[in-house]
Amino acid sequence: MTDLHTIRVTVNGTTYERTVEARMLLSDFIRHELGLTGTHVGCEHGVCGACTVLFDGQPVRSCLMFAVQADGHEIMTVEGLAPEGEMHPLQEAFHEAHALQCGFCTPGFLMTLKPFVETHPNPTEEEIRKAISGNLCRCTGYQHIIEAVKLAIKKIHHTDA
């Protein structure tokens, strides 16, 4: 298994060049090659959504992609949501609404939600529920997460969701 490829991937604004096996998962690349362990792996079969990252701005499951597929693309992980020591309004909202307990699924929710909250100034509750329906949380029962989404939208768009 030495099918090696050299790839250039921009993650959170930094461009990395690495040589990886063709079969290396993008999630393993982010976590173990780049040391960005905020992206979590919950199921490795694309259901739980914990490993969600932004791939050219779109949420994707990094456990369902190979690192080589990211060659030449831009990725954002939870570590890139805000400068160190600061929080994105979405992160603040999660804190204020008690939208996380163990926090393992949280980075996946945040990455799924970032484009959603930024592009939906007035979503219905049903739309919010649909937006997070591809992310599993085993601790919160989702209620506080939904409240956090509304709060984040208020912070970002100064509107009431």
Added chain:
Amino acid sequence: MAGRYFGQPIRRNEDPVLLTGQALFTDDVQLPGMVHVAFLRSDYAHARIRSIDVSRALDRPGVIGVYTAEDLGDYWQPGPLLVPPPPVEGIIFHQRTQVPLAKGKVRHVGEPVVMVVAESRYIAEDALDDIFVDYEPLEAVVDVEKALEPDAPLVHEDLGTNLAARVVQRKGDYEAARAKADVIIQRRFYYDHGLAAAMENRGIVAHWDKKMQYLTVWDTTQAPVVIRNGLAKMLGLSESQVRVIAPFIGGAFGPKIMMFYPEEVLIPWLSMKLNRPVKWIEDRRENFVATTQERYQVHYAEIALTKEGRILGVKDRFYHDTGAYDPYGLTVPINSQCTLLGPYDIPNYHSEMNVVFTNKTIVTPYRGAGRQHGVFVMERLLDLAAKELGIDRTEIRRRNFIPPDKFPYNNEIIYQDFAPLVYDSGNYEPALDLAMKLIDYEKFIKEEQPRLRAEGKHVGLGIVAYVEGTGIGPYEGARVQVESTGKVNVATGVGTQGQSHFTSFAQIVAEQLDVDVRNIRIVTGDTAEFHWGTGTFASRGAVVAGNAIHAAAKKVREKVLQKASEEFGVPVEELELRGGYVHTKDGRSISLADLAVKANPLRGAVKPGTEPGLEATMYFGPERGVTANGVHAMIVEVDPELMDVKIKKYVVVHDCGKVINPLVVEGQIHGGVAQGIGNSFYEEIVYNEDGQMLTASFMDYLIPTAMEIPPIEVGHVETPSPWNELGTKGTGEAGAIPTAAAFVQAVEDALADYGIEILEAPLSPNRLFEILKEAQAKKGT
């Protein structure tokens, strides 16, 4: 005593690191020279191992070692029995605990057979395919009742039976009560409880530092102290040479306490053998078959009542599936046996528990831990009785509640902590009243339901009551220290898996020392910081660790005031501790920081008989647990074509005594209810007749998403426990316990036209369809 900190909805200290991806979980540990393990697990539920050929795996580049049971030598030992059988007369208990790697025979799918260690996880998994195990398949033991038939195959041949345990507990004289009954209701109930499915799988990293002669282990365990002590013993090390860290853990819900998992035994051993850091991280497929889970029980239960609906007695004989081994003793079935009694004044009880070995993954507690099985049986019996007697379902419950003046209430049987099952306190009617109000019970049954039914809609309501034994011993401890910065450091032995300990424990300390919660650092689950304790389980953190922290914080407060008294030459009673300072009445003040420095001088002497520093370590060891309670109510609508069930409204009224942080309690309840809803209609572990799990992925085992979980309204009743100073009771499991009982009642109510009786959980659209067809067929005959 809701104070400035205690009882307040304070935002969590742990959030910032979790939200920014900076929190350390076990798989985030990265050490130089680290190697990776993968396990070859049994594909068979029951098979003899004829031979194992690992030679091809050993030849694979990058493979460092391959180990079978034979390679472990004397280190191969069955695991310890965690919970011995309770002291009940006439008990039968057969101990058969799990082994590190299967030897001679495999007893469940997922049992580890060979351990491979390689330079990367990818290579280790490649090498699993190189191994050939020659199995002779055996007939699998799957059904708990058939397992006890004389010609059944045996999980443990040397036992001569699949019966793991039999325990009979009695209160009063059921047969005499039965003779006086106006009504007797008998049914067979079936309750299947599922997987914890914490979002983080299990994992272990072990690092043996040969030069330091020191073993560090990161483990996704709920009980780091117990793991440390056990590992030291197994590996022939001093306890002080072993540090177990339970870092941030991505949910646990019970199964992460099954000390010792085979992997917990093997990974540290391997690190010492190789003198390299070793990592093993469970994948989701392994989690389905190798992490402990709960399982089904079959109950043959009957209830005897007067025509007024007063319970005279309950009799139950049940069969509990414990899987292939029973390392956790009888905790789960004893919880079922005890919790069945619920909030009701039941004078006579006869319960026979039969625990059965099967060729399935091991059963240990998962959120609720057998309690929901008992609640389901009791609540269904009451529903049936109410129908039979023509009494409203809330009324029959109300008539049987233990009245508030009867506490402490002795159920006269033995609970999971081996103490008699005595409820400390409770006030059940206000919880029922509040739940009825929040769900608008009268209006629903008198107006809404008839109106919606007339429109052709199938709507129904479920309302059930329950108790939850929480906060059992033996003990927890804590050390509280004011540091020279004035910040406070607190260490306790319990681990944390999302319960908000970094905040709620800090609130307890803040209440005593009046320090900002953000300036109180809580350390949980690091044996180098605190090495006494049992663990986080049985909804006991806030009660047992909480009260230990409270006691230590009070002691530190005394020391602070004493030191200030010496400094100012003013009696303690005339001092006030406020905002990080001790104030005298004449306007002088000194900071906690300065007092901490003065209490730890570099010159001079510390007074004989006193200790340096502003620090105290205290323990809390309750004689027995404390009992929380509540009522859940929901309204559902059933689509009789698709058999889909929508929950339109969900109400929880909960009494966990004094609340430390209402935000946290609400979160716990929401999450528990979500798991309970999963266990009512979506999640089901299905085994076929060969003992193969047919639902070993999230495509087949359905965890509810935000689309399935409705908004949950929470109401509080507060009956403080008189048995601990904080007045707290546990809350971790409450949300999950009565959900299925309420759900089934609501669905049955919604489908009242069809005359069905639902005696099982979980349901599914398919199963509901079958139940309806069966009822229609019966009607037709």
